[in-house]
Amino acid sequence: xxKQHNLSKNQKIIFDLIDKSxxxxxxxxxxxxxxxKGINAPLQVYRALDKLVEIGKIHKIESRxxxxxxxxxxxxxxxxxxxxxxxxxxxxxxxxNTKLSKYLSNFADESGMKYSKYxxxxxxxxxxxxxx
Amino acid sequence: xxKQHNLSKNQKIIFDLIDKSxxxxxxxxxxxxxxxKGINAPLQVYRALDKLVEIGKIHKIESRxxxxxxxxxxxxxxxxxxxxxxxxxxxxxxxxNTKLSKYLSNFADESGMKYSKYxxxxxxxxxxxxxx
DNA sequence: TAACACTATGTAATAATATAACATTTACAA
DNA sequence: TTGTAAATGTTATATTATTACATAGTGTTA
Numbered sequence: 001x002x003k004q005h006n007l008s009k010n011q012k013i014i015f016d017l018i019d020k021s022x023x024x025x026x027x028x029x030x031x032x033x034x035x036x037k038g039i040n041a042p043l044q045v046y047r048a049l050d051k052l053v054e055i056g057k058i059h060k061i062e063s064r065x066x067x068x069x070x071x072x073x074x075x076x077x078x079x080x081x082x083x084x085x086x087x088x089x090x091x092x093x094x095x096x097n098t099k100l101s102k103y104l105s106n107f108a109d110e111s112g113m114k115y116s117k118y119x120x121x122x123x124x125x126x127x128x129x130x131x132x
Numbered sequence: 133x134x135k136q137h138n139l140s141k142n143q144k145i146i147f148d149l150i151d152k153s154x155x156x157x158x159x160x161x162x163x164x165x166x167x168x169k170g171i172n173a174p175l176q177v178y179r180a181l182d183k184l185v186e187i188g189k190i191h192k193i194e195s196r197x198x199x200x201x202x203x204x205x206x207x208x209x210x211x212x213x214x215x216x217x218x219x220x221x222x223x224x225x226x227x228x229n230t231k232l233s234k235y236l237s238n239f240a241d242e243s244g245m246k247y248s249k250y251x252x253x254x255x256x257x258x259x260x261x262x263x264x
Numbered sequence: 265t266a267a268c269a270c271t272a273t274g275t276a277a278t279a280a281t282a283t284a285a286c287a288t289t290t291a292c293a294a
Numbered sequence: 295t296t297g298t299a300a301a302t303g304t305t306a307t308a309t310t311a312t313t314a315c316a317t318a319g320t321g322t323t324a
Binding site: 265266267268269270271272273274275276277278279280281282283284285286287288289290291292293294 | 295296297298299300301302303304305306307308309310311312313314315316317318319320321322323324
Binding site for chain 2: 062063084086093095097100103104107109111112113114115116117118119120121122123124125126127130
């Protein structure tokens with residue numbers, strides 16, 4: 001059984017917004033969207049985002065500085081993430097492919113480093129954009 | 133034979149700085165370092181960085197907003213990059229592992245997307261930091 | 265329940281990262 | 295030599311993220 005994280009008020013407001021969004025959201029776009037709910041300052045947003053990332057409810061798309069809800073119930077708490085990103089329409093999806101995650105989680109090279117975490121971003125054209 | 137890219141003056145100044153650095157450099161730290169050479173504005177730095185990334189002479193470490201010189205002569209012009217990052221000392225190395233790059237370059241999932249590019253960042257503790 | 269530690273919140277200011285808009289110059293191929 | 299693409303220079307501004315400080319809520323345990 002996974003640890004239950006009871007989200008606080010701000011965390012819940014921000015998670016719900018991200019979770020409903022069909023696309024990754026940026027911090028300041030989140031801020032504008034939640035100002036009517038009493039969240040007024042960037043720091044309030046960033047603090048909630050940090051926490052949500054930490055507990056694995058959302059992920060940061062590093063190449064886009066944007067956040068999406070975790071789509072992967074078996075996600076190892078943000079320790080192993082992979083995304084596909086369409087460079088034309090900017091659609092982002094989380095990839096959950098057991099082979100891929102096994103391969104990467106077990107990856108080791110000659111450096112002697114033991115990797116505890118990874119983030120992978122694939123880029124290309126999605127089906128729709130390819131056929132245009 | 134690979135295409136020869138003759139770097140312009142600013143590109144060369146900035147590439148040389150990054151290439152000599154043992155660690156990834158951030159754009160504004162680059163700016164401060166090259167001001168004595170007549171590069172005065174952020175945009176001049178970002179333009180050179182963009183070009184250098186485009187032609188594969190440097191890579192951006194997305195999770196750190198920093199840039200390192202390409203260590204991998206066989207690197208497919210920035211289309212396929214992998215890095216190891218120590219979360220303690222922040223040492224970053226480019227991983228050049230044929231198996232890994234083949235595996236990822238050929239990766240395909242059910243989405244129907246054909247990936248033309250990827251970026252992978254591994255995190256952990258390097259040998260030194262592990263033994264502390 | 266009082267004391268404590270921990271997490272979360274609120275607010276203002278500012279730091280760090282990146283781009284827009286516009287004018288000019290250089291490199292080089294047709 | 296003229297046309298075009300690439301590069302440069304400069305100012306201003308947009309976007310992303312953190313520091314510093316004060317306060318309030320939550321849950322544990324003595």
